[in-house]
Every structure is written in C-alpha cells, then in structure tokens.
Amino acid sequence: MFPKVFRTIHTTSVAGIVGDRIGRHGFVAQTESRPYITWQIISGQPYDNLSSAPGGDFTTVQLDCYHSTDAGAELLALAVREALDAGLICNRVVLNSRDPETKLYRVGMEADFIDQR
Numbered sequence: 001m002f003p004k005v006f007r008t009i010h011t012t013s014v015a016g017i018v019g020d021r022i023g024r025h026g027f028v029a030q031t032e033s034r035p036y037i038t039w040q041i042i043s044g045q046p047y048d049n050l051s052s053a054p055g056g057d058f059t060t061v062q063l064d065c066y067h068s069t070d071a072g073a074e075l076l077a078l079a080v081r082e083a084l085d086a087g088l089i090c091n092r093v094v095l096n097s098r099d100p101e102t103k104l105y106r107v108g109m110e111a112d113f114i115d116q117r
Contacts, residue, residue: 003059003113005039008087013079017072026064034104035067035076042110056116062094063111066104073105084111 006022014022014037021028021036028036042062046054063080067073077093084091095108 002041003057003061003115005061005063005111005113008089008113009037009039009063009080009083011079011083011086014076014083017067017076017079026062028066035065035072037063037065037076037080039063054117056114059113059115061111061113063109064095065107065109066099066102068104070098070105073107077107077109080109084109089113 005024010020010022018035018037021032023029023032023036023038024040026038026040028038040062042060044057044059047056047058048054065073065076065080067076081091089111091109091111093107094110095106097108098105
C-alpha cells in the first residue's frame with residue numbers, strides 16, 4: 001500500500017534533471033527550484049483472500065513532471081517512464097498541460113505498483 005516510488009524513479013537520468021526534488025503527497029515547496037516531480041497515491045487494493053491476511057497490494061500512483069519548458073517536461077516524463085519500465089511497472093500518460101498560475105508545463109502519469117507484504 002506504500003510503494004517505493006522515490007527509490008524506483010530516482011535513477012541517474014531522472015536525478016540528472018531534478019536532483020532530489022521528488023515530492024510525496026503531490027507537493028513540493030514553492031521555494032524549491034524547478035524542474036521537479038510530485039507523486040501521490042490515487043488508489044490501493046489489497047490482494048484479499050479468505051484464508052489469511054493479504055499477501056500484497058496493487059497501488060496506483062500519479063506522478064506529475066513539472067518543467068519550465070514543454071520539451072523539458074517531455075524529457076523528464078520520458079526519463080520517469082524509462083525508470084518505471086526498468087522496474088517492470090505498468091504506466092501511462094494521463095495528463096499533458098500547462099499550469100495557468102506557475103506557467104510550468106506538466107506531464108502527468110499513472111503507474112501501477114504491485115508489492116508483496
């Protein structure tokens with residue numbers, strides 16, 4: 001139910017773009033420099049059974065890649081996708097927009113983490 005998101009996506013490629021600026025709960029302080037990534041749990045489902053406690057969880061996480069340029073946001077999203085693919089984690093783009101207040105470009109992705117307890 002609490003997947004290892006930071007550990008999964010904090011690869012050399014991703015860190016080369018955002019460093020350690022990967023915020024849980026969909027939040028990064030506005031004082032942080034750009035670009036950055038935020039993530040939050042969207043839904044979670046245990047693998048229930050009748051004979052014992054669940055042995056694992058299926059958790060959907062939303063990751064949002066923010067950058068000051070459109071090309072930068074896409075490059076960051078591709079690096080995150082590569083990290084998720086390397087971890088054999090199904091993922092998909094669900095959002096591609098520009099924030100009207102911050103003027104940052106945003107690529108939103110969902111990723112399905114399957115974890116054993």
